[in-house]
Amino acid sequence: MTGGQAIPPIEAAATEEEEADWGALSSLPGNPLMWILILSELMVFGAFLLGVCGVRVMDPALFAASQAQLDRAHGGLNTMVLVTSGFLAALATRAAAENRGPRCRLFLGLASALGLVFLGVKAVEYAAKAAEGIGLETNTFFTLYYLITGFHALHVVLGLVILAVCARRSSLETVETGTAFWHMVDLIWVLVYPILYLIR
Amino acid sequence: MRFPQPPLRRLVLSWGLLVALTGASLAAALAGENSGSEVPLAWLPLLILVASTLLKTREILSVFLNLRASTAGWRGLFLVFVGVILAGVLASHGILALLAKNPTGS
Numbered sequence: 001m002t003g004g005q006a007i008p009p010i011e012a013a014a015t016e017e018e019e020a021d022w023g024a025l026s027s028l029p030g031n032p033l034m035w036i037l038i039l040s041e042l043m044v045f046g047a048f049l050l051g052v053c054g055v056r057v058m059d060p061a062l063f064a065a066s067q068a069q070l071d072r073a074h075g076g077l078n079t080m081v082l083v084t085s086g087f088l089a090a091l092a093t094r095a096a097a098e099n100r101g102p103r104c105r106l107f108l109g110l111a112s113a114l115g116l117v118f119l120g121v122k123a124v125e126y127a128a129k130a131a132e133g134i135g136l137e138t139n140t141f142f143t144l145y146y147l148i149t150g151f152h153a154l155h156v157v158l159g160l161v162i163l164a165v166c167a168r169r170s171s172l173e174t175v176e177t178g179t180a181f182w183h184m185v186d187l188i189w190v191l192v193y194p195i196l197y198l199i200r
Numbered sequence: 201m202r203f204p205q206p207p208l209r210r211l212v213l214s215w216g217l218l219v220a221l222t223g224a225s226l227a228a229a230l231a232g233e234n235s236g237s238e239v240p241l242a243w244l245p246l247l248i249l250v251a252s253t254l255l256k257t258r259e260i261l262s263v264f265l266n267l268r269a270s271t272a273g274w275r276g277l278f279l280v281f282v283g284v285i286l287a288g289v290l291a292s293h294g295i296l297a298l299l300a301k302n303p304t305g306s
Binding site: 024027028029038039042043046049050053054056057060072073076079080083084086087089090091093094097172176180183184186187190191193194195197198199200 | 202203205206208211212214215218219222223225226229230233241246249250253256257260261263264265266267269270271273274278281282284285288289291292293295296299
C-alpha cells in the first residue's frame with residue numbers, strides 16, 4: 001500500500017463520524033436505536049390503551065364493574081415507586097456524565113431495587129385477583145388488563161437486565177441508552193395507571 | 201454528540217412534581233366519583249386527571265429522557281403521541297356522557 005492510498009487518521013475519524021450519523025435521530029441523547037424502540041413501544045401501548053377506551057364505550061356496565069375490582073391504591077403506589085426509580089436512573093446518568101462510576105452504579109442499583117418493588121406489588125395484585133377467581137379469560141376488560149400490565153411487567157424485567165448491564169459498563173452512552181429504556185417503561189406506566197385504574 | 205445533563209435541582213423538582221401529580225390524580229378520581237352512573241367520573245376531575253397525566257409525561261420526556269436537550273420537533277412528536285392517547289380517553293368519556301343523556305339515541 002502506498003502512502004497516498006492510506007487513509008490519514010483525521011480523515012478516518014471523519015469517515016467514522018459520517019458512518020455514525022443517524023440524521024435527525026442524531027439529535028436525540030443516547031443510542032438512536034433505543035429511540036426507535038421507544039417510539040415503537042409507545043405506538044404498541046397506545047393502540048392497547050385506545051382499545052381499552054373502545055371496550056369502555058362498547059360495554060360501559062361491564063367495564064365499570066370490572067374496573068371497580070382493581071385496587072387504585074396499589075396502582076398509585078406502583079406509580080410513585082416507578083417515578084422514584086426513574087429519578088434515581090436519571091441521577092445515575094448524571095453520575096456517568098461526571099465520570100463517577102461507583103456513584104453511577106449505586107444509583108442504578110437503587111433504581112433496580114425499586115423496579116423489584118414494582119414487580120412485588122404487581123405480584124400481590126395478581127395474586128389477589130387470582131384468589132377472587134379473576135383471570136385473563138374472565139371478560140374483555142380483564143383480558144386487556146392482563147395483556148397490558150403483563151406486557152409492561154415484562155418490560156420492567158427486561159429493563160432490570162439492561163440496568164444490570166449498564167452497571168457493569170458504566171460509560172455515558174451505555175448508561176444514557178439503558179436508562180432511556182427505563183424511562184420509557186416509566187412513561188408507559190404513567191399512561192396505563194389513569195386509563196386502567198382511575199378513569200371510571 | 202454529548203448532550204448537557206439536566207441540573208440536579210431540575211431533576212429533584214421533576215420527581216417532586218411527578219409524585220405530587222400522582223397523589224392529585226388519585227385524589228381527583230376518588231373525590232369525583234358518582235356511583236350508580238355509567239359515566240361515574242365527573243368532567244372536572246376527569247380533566248384534572250388528563251391534565252396531570254399530560255404534565256407527568258411531559259416531565260418524564262423533557263427532563264428524565266432529556267429531550268429538553270434535543271430539538272423542538274422531537275419534543276413535539278412525542279407529545280403528539282401522548283396527546284392522541286389522551287384525546288382517545290376524552291372522546292370515549294364524551295361518547296359515554298352523550299349516551300347516558302340520550303340512551304335511546306333519538
